[in-house]
Amino acid sequence: MSMERTGGCLCGAVRFRAVIENRDYGVCHCKMCQRWTGLALAGIMVQPDKIEIEGQDHVGTYRSSDIAVRCFCTRCGSPMWLCDLNEDGSPKAYELPLGVIDDPSGLTLHHEIFVDRRIDSIALAGDHIQDTEAEYFEKLGFVPQPTEG
Template sequence: MSGTTTGGCLCGAVRFTAQNVPAKAGVCHCEMCRRWTGSALIGVTVALENVDWQDETHLGRIQSSHWAERGFCTRCGTGMFFRVTMDSDYSGDIELPIGVFDDPDGFEITNEIYIDVKPDSYAYEGQSDRKLMTRAECHAKFGVLAENAD
């Protein structure tokens, strides 16, 4: 990836342009992400300053925990982003679901987190090639999660 990439919600009310989008995507199987997306969150991490929302009129936000927020279209409900709001090493980035990109091709899943709570009804190809982390490993690596276990 890289260069300029565009995307938006189902109804078109929320649109964005993103720059320097990496080709590496990750999957989160935690309960919050599963409930938010209806499955797993497959997302790509982009620096917050590299995402330009064309019109934020219909871009809603919900503080999904005291340390993070999720953005969505207030007209159609499409989940648009996940962002850490608590001051931390991760608060300068935004996680964009790959499904909101106009062209979602070209992403490679390189890691899956909360793998031990993943439903047994699906699996992604190539698991041996990616980093897998359990809930406990995520809590150990990302201290804010351990302090505020979901």
């Protein structure tokens, strides 16, 4: 069952309205997500035609890898979404950090990835999938290039 949620950055310059069709979300502990968010990226997926954005003038972009761009508010620095890209560079899916959603209640932690890189004092409660970097890439059928992560 889908639900509609609004959200925005710390200063309010960037706002969005999104329809969440799948309430299951994942948490990524890769080093890029740690650096970007300060801890880990807990992100809910939204399809590109299910999000309306206000304040595009304040959306900055950082192409963090071949397959994703990370967007943030250029005024207050809040991480707004990670956009997974198709091969032609068009948006494939938006991953919204739970914290920028006005009311992030009612969502379910479905999986954690890169658990072998998780900050060692962090543990998330509940029974859910926990994949290491190797397990995650194996499921994707993807052979990663060696990077810092």
